[in-house]
Amino acid sequence: MGGDNAPGIVIKGANIARQRHPEAHFLLVGREGEIRPQLEKLKKLAEVTTVIHTDDVVSAEDKPAVALRQGRKSSMRLAINAVAEGKAEGVVSAGNTGALMGMAKFVLKTLPGVDRPAIASFFPTMKGETVMLDLGANLECDARNLVDFAIMGRAFAKTVLGVPEPTYGLLNVGSEEMKGHEALQEARDMLSSGEVPGFHGFVEGDDITKGTVDVVVTDGFTGNIALKAAEGTAKLMAEYLRRTFRSSMFASLGYVMARSALTKLRKRMDPRRYNGAVFLGLNAIAVKSHGGTDALGFAHACSVTIDMVKHRLIEKIRADYARLAPATPSKAAAG
């Protein structure tokens, strides 16, 4: 029931995901009266889908703490419960990010030793793709949180990008003066010991798209702003390009000639291809779809969820984390 156009885009998105993953089964949780009529039009999806009815829905405006307390019968909560109960292997939602993280953390629990789960996603780069985390779950992080993100991001990159030995860096500014960012300095010192292999050191904002490292580690405030600044710039460039091709007859003709190649480029840069941010650090797969996406974008978030389950991401993160995490807990966990 989450996102701007639920349950329509969720159902249509699930149908696209079903075509891509014929082995998948779907649990749709929400208002059966709204879901059923749309589902009945998609016979093949209906055959592999179970509907769990509930009237209660978490809204985009609900504060996470309120949703957690009052939303025990919400569609979001029941979907997460289904994972905890073994009825589903992963959950994907286009709803309220904070509520989803709060409920997922409460119900699914964090991996042993992990204090704070992080949100991770992919970025296109000059060289291929890069993972960045955290994208907004934790606005302030201590050094140990950043070390945890490095371990989890590395396992994610290994699993999903197929890079056997991923490199990672801590997002920072180039300035020599590092006043105030003790967490970054401290994390750098912890990681420089080499216990978590692949540490490249500090990276800057433009290193994200350069593909300098496989994993960019940052706090959720900075990561969210970098993500959105990049998304905004990509949209601006696309809009400028559109205006350019419309600016003269020759430019329009040029567009027609290059259309097939430009269509490929548009597909490659399509933000829907990058839809589906993964919550790392939980005992099960939880994926957040953009609230404003369409069926194709939601289908991609479903694919991410299914791929993570198939790749046994949780087991890999758990194993890496147990092997690599420093013995001392984070300040927040200790305090």
Place this chain on the structure above:
Amino acid sequence: MGGDNAPGIVIKGANIARQRHPEAHFLLVGREGEIRPQLEKLKKLAEVTTVIHTDDVVSAEDKPAVALRQGRKSSMRLAINAVAEGKAEGVVSAGNTGALMGMAKFVLKTLPGVDRPAIASFFPTMKGETVMLDLGANLECDARNLVDFAIMGRAFAKTVLGVPEPTYGLLNVGSEEMKGHEALQEARDMLSSGEVPGFHGFVEGDDITKGTVDVVVTDGFTGNIALKAAEGTAKLMAEYLRRTFRSSMFASLGYVMARSALTKLRKRMDPRRYNGAVFLGLNAIAVKSHGGTDALGFAHACSVTIDMVKHRLIEKIRADYARLAPATPSKAAAG
């Protein structure tokens, strides 16, 4: 002597700036033996240029505190001194940012009441241009610093963008949970009183290029990372576009047809057009050029400097600041 290709690009850049601003005079500070031979090839520039010789140079690696202490005869310091002594009306450097800020603050002093100067620059947006500050001078800021940046950024936008009543916003994430970012909450409360007109509230990373507000206010850490993430994305898109036009014969033909329009687009997005970040909050104009720019980029930074002097930016900021600044000093200034 600052930047990757000094003094060559500085001298050539000054020559381009001279053509654009026939009324300007230039003071070149640095190693006369390196400057003079290049200057002599540019007769018209030589006619309006004075060379101040010094052997000493601040390097890109020097820590600001060290440069301030040991670089009293450096070209950077003597150029700033020239402004303090009234021999020049503004200073532009492609050298070490931290050293330039440290020396400029020490020699030129901050405006009455301003605790921390900020670095400001323009961004292209869907609607035109937006000012963003701070871009890296202050990695951590308290609420009062952010209020100061709002006042200064507003005066800058009025002067340079010609917007009579600029709007401004505080850069934040969309999340409801604002734990830890007390400075942003506190600044929002201070600005919501309406004493500094044009407050839009919080804005997110993608609002920068949307052009939601005329001025985006943030701390130097976040601003620097947003700036570089945006620059990196623009480069990535340009590279993808280049590859696209080379990917097939039809695409190449399309490029040829649309070349004139695409060249205009490239010029519009040319990072050299956005070269020249202005230090706001000092008693005189100081401008930082990218260290890696070329003559055209350096010329643009010179143009920014000359424009700020002509527009009497300092007087305008001083007047606005005296009128609008809250009575209570910042924590850092008080403490």
